[in-house]
Amino acid sequence: MYTVMNMSKTFEKLQVHLDKIMAFETARSLFEWDDQTIAPFEAADYTSKVIGIISDEYMKALINDDVRKLLNKLKEEKEQEQLTDDEKAIVKELDKTYVQLESIPPEEYRAFNELASISNRAWAKAKKDNNYEYFAPYLKEIIEYKKKFAGYRAKKGEEPYEVLLGDFEECFKIKDLDIFFDKIKKEIVPLLKKVSQKSDTIDKSYNYLNYDIDKQRDFCRYLAGYLGFDFNKGVLGESAHPFTLQLHNHDVRITNSFIEDNLESAMFSVIHETGHALYEMNISDSITQTPVGTGASMGMHESQSRLFENIIGRSEAFWTPIYDKLVDTYPDNLKDINLEHFIKGINKAEPSLIRTEADELSYSLHIIIRYEIEKMIFSGEADVDKLPELWNKKYEEYLGLTPPTDSQGILQDTHWSYGEFGYFPSYAIGSAVASQIHAKMMEVMQFEDYLLEGNLTPIREYLKDAIHKYGATKNTNQILKDITGEEFNADYYVNYLKEKYQKLYNLK
Ligand SMILES: [Zn+2]
Numbered sequence: 030m031y032t033v034m035n036m037s038k039t040f041e042k043l044q045v046h047l048d049k050i051m052a053f054e055t056a057r058s059l060f061e062w063d064d065q066t067i068a069p070f071e072a073a074d075y076t077s078k079v080i081g082i083i084s085d086e087y088m089k090a091l092i093n094d095d096v097r098k099l100l101n102k103l104k105e106e107k108e109q110e111q112l113t114d115d116e117k118a119i120v121k122e123l124d125k126t127y128v129q130l131e132s133i134p135p136e137e138y139r140a141f142n143e144l145a146s147i148s149n150r151a152w153a154k155a156k157k158d159n160n161y162e163y164f165a166p167y168l169k170e171i172i173e174y175k176k177k178f179a180g181y182r183a184k185k186g187e188e189p190y191e192v193l194l195g196d197f198e199e200c201f202k203i204k205d206l207d208i209f210f211d212k213i214k215k216e217i218v219p220l221l222k223k224v225s226q227k228s229d230t231i232d233k234s235y236n237y238l239n240y241d242i243d244k245q246r247d248f249c250r251y252l253a254g255y256l257g258f259d260f261n262k263g264v265l266g267e268s269a270h271p272f273t274l275q276l277h278n279h280d281v282r283i284t285n286s287f288i289e290d291n292l293e294s295a296m297f298s299v300i301h302e303t304g305h306a307l308y309e310m311n312i313s314d315s316i317t318q319t320p321v322g323t324g325a326s327m328g329m330h331e332s333q334s335r336l337f338e339n340i341i342g343r344s345e346a347f348w349t350p351i352y353d354k355l356v357d358t359y360p361d362n363l364k365d366i367n368l369e370h371f372i373k374g375i376n377k378a379e380p381s382l383i384r385t386e387a388d389e390l391s392y393s394l395h396i397i398i399r400y401e402i403e404k405m406i407f408s409g410e411a412d413v414d415k416l417p418e419l420w421n422k423k424y425e426e427y428l429g430l431t432p433p434t435d436s437q438g439i440l441q442d443t444h445w446s447y448g449e450f451g452y453f454p455s456y457a458i459g460s461a462v463a464s465q466i467h468a469k470m471m472e473v474m475q476f477e478d479y480l481l482e483g484n485l486t487p488i489r490e491y492l493k494d495a496i497h498k499y500g501a502t503k504n505t506n507q508i509l510k511d512i513t514g515e516e517f518n519a520d521y522y523v524n525y526l527k528e529k530y531q532k533l534y535n536l537k
Contacts, residue, residue, distance in 0.1 A: 037111040040120075043099045046090065047119070051318045053087035055276050062274050062282055066266045092130060100124060115316050118502040122320040129196070132181040141174045145447040152446030161417050161435040164446070169413045171448045172406060179407075190407035193451030197327045198458060200506040200517065203404065206454055209461065209519045210397045216523045218427055220530060221391055225379045225429070227534050233374040235292075238362045242287045248358050249285055249299040255351065256303045256337060257489045258283075262310050271298040273305035273334075278317040281309045292359075293375060297338055304337030305330055307489060311497030321501040327452065329505050331459025332466065333492065339389045339460070340467050340525075341488075345372045346480035376533055380428040382437050389460075390530055391428065396457040398423045399442070403450050461522035462505065466496075468521045469513045 060080050068076065090096075102108055103120045112120065130138075148167035155164035179189035191203055201209075253265055268284040275281045283302035287295045308324050316322045324330035341347050348355075348368060356363040366374070378390035387395055402419060405411035411419060420439040425431050432438030444452055470476050470491060479487050495512045506516045531537065 037103070037108060037116065039099055039102050039108055040112060040116050043096070043103065043120075046096050046099070047319060050087065050090045053083055053090055055318070057083050057087060058274055058276055062266075065268045065272070066284060092127070096123075097127070100127060115319075115321070115502055118321045119316075119319050122501060126320065128182065133178050137174075137177075141178070141448070144170055144174065148448075149443065149446045152440065152443060156436050156440040159434045159436040159440070161440060162414075164440065165414055165416075168416075168445060171445070172413065172450075175448050175450055176407065188407065190404055190451065193407070194454065195451075197452050197455050198505065199326065200504055201328070201454065201458060205517070206400060209457070209517075210393075210400060212519050212523055213393050213457075214397060214427070217390065217394065217526060220527060220536075221378065221380060221394070222429065223536055224390060224530055224534050227536075228377065228379040230534070231373045231377045232370070233377050235362055235366050235370075236374060237290050238292075239290055240292045240359060240362065242289055244358050245287050245292075245295050246285075248355065249295050251354070252296060253283070253299050253303045253306075255483075255485070256300065256307070257485055258303045258306055259310055263306055265299075271302050273302050273309070275306075275309040275323065277322065278310055278312045278314065281306045292362075297342060297375075300342040301334045301338040304334035307337075307492070308333045308497050311489075311493040312500045313498040316500045316502065323501055325496075325499070325501050325503060325508060326505050327455035328458035328462060329496070329508065331456055332462035333459075333496070335460050336463040336467060336492075340463055341480065343372075343375050343389065344477075344480065345369075346477045348372065349481050350483035373533060376529070378530065380430050382424065382428075382430055382432050383441055385441075390526055393457040393460060394427045396453050398427060399453040400457075403453070407450070458505075458517075461519050462509065462517065464522040464525040465509060465513060465518060466492075467525070 057080065060076065060083070064073075064076065064080075100120065100123055103112070104124065109117060109120075133141075144167070148164075148171050151167045152164050155161060175193065176189050179192040183189060183192050188203065194201060194203065194206070250265060254260065258265070262279045263281040263283065266282060266284045267286060269286060271283070271285050273281070273283045283299070283306050285295050285299045285302065305324075308330060312322055324333075345368065348371065352368045352371065356366075363371075376389070378388040380391050380394075381387055384392070384395035384399075398420065401423065402411060402416065405419070406413070406416075417435050417439045421431050424438070444450075467476075470488070474487060474491065476488065479485065496508055499508065503511070510516055
C-alpha cells in the first residue's frame, strides 16, 4: 500500500535536538558501563569530572527554550494530526520528562541530589555497623524531599505515593496494587508455610561445592548464546552486581558476577540479564535512540527477565537438552545428581530474610512488606524512628522469620537511601506479567516442545512481535490487552505458583 508521507516540519526540528540529547545520553551510559566493569580503580576522580560535564550538557540539550517551544507546539491538535504513532509516543514521553524535571525548582533539585549521595554513604555505614539510628535522620530528610517533590506534581486529591508509583509503572494505582498484593498474601503465605515444612525433602548441597570460575564463565556464555543473546549486537562483561545497559538496539551490554561455591548464582543471573537484553535488542530500528526506544516500564522489563529466569530457566523442559553439558562441565560435583534432582534443587523454596537471595515463591512477599511500609511512610502512618520494629513485625507475619539484626532487616536494600520509593512493586508486577504472558503462549504455541527440542527461536520471535519491538510506544496494559485480550490479571501468577509448587512438593 502506498501512503503519502506527511512529515511534520515541527517534528523534524525536534529530531535535531533529540539526536543531540540521545548522543549525550549514550555517552553517559557508556561511561557508566565502563565505571562498573573495567575502569581502573584510580580513574574515578578524573572520570567523574568528565561524567559531570557530559551530564550537564545532556541536561542543557534536554531542557531549554527551543525544545520546550517545539514540544508545546507538537502537543497542539493540528500538529498531532501530522504525526506518526511513534512520533506521538515520543512527544508524550518527552512531555512526561519535562513535567517531572520542571516541577522541581533547580536549587531544590541540586540540594536533593547532594543529600542523596550523602545519605547513600550514611546508609552503607549504618548497614556495616548495624546502626539504624545513624541512618534515620538522613532517611527522614530524604522522605520530606520526596513528599514535597511528589506534591508539586500531584493532581488534586492525589496521594504523594501514587505519584511516585506512577514514575515506574503508569498502569498501576495504589488500589490496583492493594488488590494484587492481597491476593498474593491470601494464597502464597499459607502455601509457603506448607512448602517450608517439607523443605528438608529436597537436597541442594551439591550447589555449594566448589565450581571453577573459568568453567562457570564459559558455561554462562554458552547459556546466553543458547537463549539467543546476539554477540554481534551485545557484550557480556563482569561487575560486582549483574546488570543490563543499552546504548541502542545494536549495542546491549549485560554483566555477570561469579561465586566459586555457588553454581546457581551466575547461571540464573545470566539468564535473567539475557531476558532484559533480548528485549532491548529486539526494539525496532525506527525507535531506537529515541525517548521511547527502551522497555515499556520497569515492570514490563522485569517480566521479560523473569520469564526467562524463572518460568523458562527453572523448568525441566529447558534443561532436558542441555543438562548433560552442565554435568560434563563439572563431572565430579554433578555425576550423581540426575536431572530430576537438579530441577528440584533449583526450585527449592523456603522463607529467608534477604530479598535478593529469595526464591521464586517467597520473593513477592519481600516486595509486599516494602510496599506496605512505603505506603505508611507517605501517608504519615509510620514513624521513621520505629521502622525497624514495623519491618520485623511484617517479616514475622508473612515469612515467619524475625531478622536478628537491622543489617539483615530494614537496612538490607540501598533504594530508600537515595529516595527510590515506588520502585519495589515493579519486581512483583514483572513476575505476575510474565505468568500472564506465559499462559497465553502455552495456548498459542507448543511452548514446552520447543524447549525440549532446544529451539528457542519461536519463543523469542513471539516475544519480539508481541512486546519487544514496540519499546515504550505502548504501556503495560496496552501490551497485555493486545496479547491476551485482558488487562493485568494476577490470577495467572497465583495459579502458576500454586500448580508448580504443589507438584514439586507433592502437596494437595
Ligand atoms: Zn532485572
